[in-house]
Amino acid sequence: MSGRNTPDPAEASRGGWEGSDVEQDDLDWLLKTRRITAEVICRLPGKELEPDLEEGERVVFLAHFQRGFGLPASPFFRAFLDKFGLQPHHLPANAITSLSAFTSFMEGYLGLWPTVPAWAKYFRLRKQTIPNKGEVDKDMTACGAASITPRRHSIFPRITGLESCRKWQRSFFYVRNPADRDVLNLPAFNILPPQPS
Numbered sequence: 001m002s003g004r005n006t007p008d009p010a011e012a013s014r015g016g017w018e019g020s021d022v023e024q025d026d027l028d029w030l031l032k033t034r035r036i037t038a039e040v041i042c043r044l045p046g047k048e049l050e051p052d053l054e055e056g057e058r059v060v061f062l063a064h065f066q067r068g069f070g071l072p073a074s075p076f077f078r079a080f081l082d083k084f085g086l087q088p089h090h091l092p093a094n095a096i097t098s099l100s101a102f103t104s105f106m107e108g109y110l111g112l113w114p115t116v117p118a119w120a121k122y123f124r125l126r127k128q129t130i131p132n133k134g135e136v137d138k139d140m141t142a143c144g145a146a147s148i149t150p151r152r153h154s155i156f157p158r159i160t161g162l163e164s165c166r167k168w169q170r171s172f173f174y175v176r177n178p179a180d181r182d183v184l185n186l187p188a189f190n191i192l193p194p195q196p197s
Helices: 024-032 075-084 093-110 116-122
Strands: 041-043 058-061 123-127 146-150 172-176
Touching: 075 093, 075 116, 093 116, 093 146, 116 123
Parallel strands: none
Antiparallel strands: 041 172, 058 172, 123 146
16 A cells, blocks of 8 residues: 555546537537537547547537637637646636636627736636545646636626536537648647646
């Protein structure tokens, strides 16, 4: 025995990959509602529990699209991912709700383009870890490793996330660009949790 506490299996799976429930009807809805452009090449997962990508594919989530995400990803969203070294699977579904609300506020109310420095005035990222009693350095979750919380004394209106987004990570599927252009605006996929900077 190493002396380390073993996490409860139910807690250890928190934020883990659990396969996907996405069906063709879901992809059809995304295309019909123009959350995905017709140029995006989509592929449904098989029975794999965690993503098994083909060349050039990225992983996205139906739950994110239901909360304001779209393809191609906005310049703000891409800058946000790049600034913090994140992937879409690092952001839980309610983080997308928060980012969408911030974008709508900046563009629709203030008439300004959203930027990461402006976002950082109101919000911060919070690390999500796998519960493991007795451990100081806890592992970050595979999915949903970075939640968004308001800064102390933030004047930005509170955005209440939906409780129905449990198991949001079960809504993943694959997308890729056509050969001649980028219609995703997403970083290359990396399954690892974000690396603390």
